Amino acid sequence: MPEPETSNVAMLPRPPTMGAGTSSSTDGRDRSVRRKTRRSGEYYLRAQGSLAGGVSSTVRRGARPYPLFFERGAGSRVTDVDGNVYLDYGLAWGPLILGHAPPEVVEAVAAQARKALTFGAQHELEFEVAERLTALVPCADLVCFACSGTEAVQTALRLARAVTGRSKYLKFEGHYHGWDDTVLVNYHPTADEIRAAAGRPIPVGAGQHPHDTVVVAEWNDRVAVEKAFEAHGQEISAIICEPLLCNSGCLPPSDGFLPFLRDITSSTGTLLIFDEVITGFRLGLGGAQAHYGVTPDLATYAKALGGGAPLSALAGRRDFMDWIAGGRVLHAGTLNGNPLSLAAAAATLDALARNGGELYDHLWSRGERLRTGIEQILVNAGLMAVTSGVGPVFQVSFMPTRATKYRELLAADTALYGDFALALLDEGVLVLPDGRWYISAAHTDEDVEVTLRAVERAAPGGAWSSPA
Numbered sequence: 001m002p003e004p005e006t007s008n009v010a011m012l013p014r015p016p017t018m019g020a021g022t023s024s025s026t027d028g029r030d031r032s033v034r035r036k037t038r039r040s041g042e043y044y045l046r047a048q049g050s051l052a053g054g055v056s057s058t059v060r061r062g063a064r065p066y067p068l069f070f071e072r073g074a075g076s077r078v079t080d081v082d083g084n085v086y087l088d089y090g091l092a093w094g095p096l097i098l099g100h101a102p103p104e105v106v107e108a109v110a111a112q113a114r115k116a117l118t119f120g121a122q123h124e125l126e127f128e129v130a131e132r133l134t135a136l137v138p139c140a141d142l143v144c145f146a147c148s149g150t151e152a153v154q155t156a157l158r159l160a161r162a163v164t165g166r167s168k169y170l171k172f173e174g175h176y177h178g179w180d181d182t183v184l185v186n187y188h189p190t191a192d193e194i195r196a197a198a199g200r201p202i203p204v205g206a207g208q209h210p211h212d213t214v215v216v217a218e219w220n221d222r223v224a225v226e227k228a229f230e231a232h233g234q235e236i237s238a239i240i241c242e243p244l245l246c247n248s249g250c251l252p253p254s255d256g257f258l259p260f261l262r263d264i265t266s267s268t269g270t271l272l273i274f275d276e277v278i279t280g281f282r283l284g285l286g287g288a289q290a291h292y293g294v295t296p297d298l299a300t301y302a303k304a305l306g307g308g309a310p311l312s313a314l315a316g317r318r319d320f321m322d323w324i325a326g327g328r329v330l331h332a333g334t335l336n337g338n339p340l341s342l343a344a345a346a347a348t349l350d351a352l353a354r355n356g357g358e359l360y361d362h363l364w365s366r367g368e369r370l371r372t373g374i375e376q377i378l379v380n381a382g383l384m385a386v387t388s389g390v391g392p393v394f395q396v397s398f399m400p401t402r403a404t405k406y407r408e409l410l411a412a413d414t415a416l417y418g419d420f421a422l423a424l425l426d427e428g429v430l431v432l433p434d435g436r437w438y439i440s441a442a443h444t445d446e447d448v449e450v451t452l453r454a455v456e457r458a459a460p461g462g463a464w465s466s467p468a
């Protein structure tokens, strides 16, 4: 048996690496956090003895000083195993749109659990949630359910191949569509990897199938898309994108870019797929397609749809979804449409839709106040910092100007961001290691103010390197 490859670790998903730039000394913060999170440190060591890497998803390894262990959450706050309480802006990487353990969702799941955990057969919640989706999502004439965003994306791509009879698809650099071989390509390549690849697809991690069905273009680059269609047009079944590029810098589509994608796909008989795993039910009830006013052929949902329960959906135009309805395209899964997840989704969607979706007004206004407040504090501290994205999901980056495409993000000082995130943790604010911030409907105006004061203390140049 050959030794396991270790060189692939450097290729695994990570935030874009920094260009130049240095990080401030954070020894004091590091010591302070380690002191407060001793039990997490012990658990992490113990977990590594039986659980590969000590975590259940590779991207969680990026946390500093080490991945923490948690015990409970309520509303905007989460408590770790050492009893530290944090204001949470990671929100489990996005799903917790209503915050931690919202009582009505917990009650709905508990009530369902008392009746049955799963059937592997039909029940009312399936069509009840499906009917809500077809009412709320512009492209949704029909939907089908699975358990993860990765599965929903695979179903969408398979459907596009079946409908068009073409084998390739086009994706954009920096966009993430789950961890299946077919899509795990050109996610966060370094400048060196981009140079070495010379235009060929760049796989993430070892052991992948060859990427001979993917064509990669740069986000917001019409010419690159046109060239791809000139070279491969007859073979491209679909364009897939995150309509707001949340997985790399929260980069919005440039003016006219989504309509351009709509036009070029319509005129070439290609399907347009919006991967709304993050934007769905986060930007609003109609997701990014309603927000930007562009309707794709198919769209994928997960994260906020389940409010914390494992649920995903593929939604789309009837003439395409009929291929699944008629059994010509296979869509299967033991736990698909399980009642626990659908009970969580029904309760989550009820809360989100109440009073004409008024929760979104809070989500947007508090998120925008937080986003602009953080940027102002960092800039006032003399830092080259920018934010991008929108209130419900945004990115904080240490770089001079806002990026419009993935490659520009390579100039960001991600090490400095790591220091900042560590200092925030020390101040009782939990953020993701990659610079993305999520806000929930449970975050209050006071939470935002408390967070901004913590940002002032954590900002490099403030109490940055003071040993606590």
Ligand SMILES: Cc1ncc(COP(=O)(O)O)c(C=O)c1O
Binding pocket: 147, 148, 149, 150, 151, 153, 176, 177, 178, 179, 242, 247, 275, 276, 277, 278, 302, 303
């Ligand atoms: C845009 C997007 N698509 C797909 C996925 C994959 O979803 P899951 O992790 O549920 O498989 C993710 C996960 O973060 C995502 O952000």
